[in-house]
Amino acid sequence: MVREGDLCVIEIHKMLELARVFCIREVEGEIADTDMPRVLRYASEQDRAMANENLRMNKIAEQTCRAKVMKYNLNMNILNVRYSLDRSTILITFTAPEYVDFKEMVKELTAELSARIQMRQLGVRDEAGLLGGIGVCGRVLCCTKWLKTPEAVNVKAARVQGLVITPSAVSGLCGRLKCCLWYEYDQYEEAIKQLPVAGNRVRCPHGEGFVVARDVLVNKLKIRLPDNREVTCGGEEIELLEDQDGN
Structure with missing residues (x-):
């Protein structure tokens, strides 16, 4: 044995x-x-x-x-x-x-x-896994340490997470989109459903305004008020209002 x-x-x-x-x-x-x-x-x-x-x-x-x-x-x-x-x-x-x-x-x-x-x-992802290296996160490449079969990644995974779509931001050492973009994709998708999108009219503790940005990870929204002030509120403090078309 x-x-x-x-x-x-x-x-x-x-x-x-x-x-x-x-x-x-x-x-x-x-x-x-x-x-x-x-x-x-x-x-x-x-x-x-x-x-x-x-x-x-x-x-x-x-x-x-x-x-x-x-x-x-x-x-x-x-x-x-x-x-x-x-x-x-x-x-x-x-x-x-x-x-x-x-x-x-x-x-x-x-x-x-x-x-x-x-x-x-080997493909380029396999090559990176074989040669090894350190990712921008400071850790050994996932494909070297434990990721046996990397999944195909598309740019949607980066957009959902609000990342800047530039090669330096979303590409791994292999030159392809980072495999780790998929790791939290489902969580981002679920969290996004709970928050209004930019442009939505909402009511917050400071009054009514329009969503200009959102931070999904911390469940925060940036809202522009009628006097052009911008305030940050938690998602639980926000009430989504009907737009002018009644939708």
């Missing part, structure tokens, strides 16, 4: 890897996730030694791979090259803006490195 912290040999994506057990949990029913690693055995001293030697061999394989990319003038960016624990397979992770025909390159690499070559293309 493996325990948290144990170093084990696992099989994942048809490759043997050395991995440390992070947590243990029970799974009911059949496991349908093909990405689920399968624990084969405890890591032996030989496994550990081979894994350490693979770190050196990975660098050699990466140099060889990059040379082949240049030789065939392939429009692709190599992110990572590594051997499986038993050195039967080499996984090459890359990004590319278009289809890349790397058949000839793979043939040469297979012959020169004496291993099966497995090519894996």
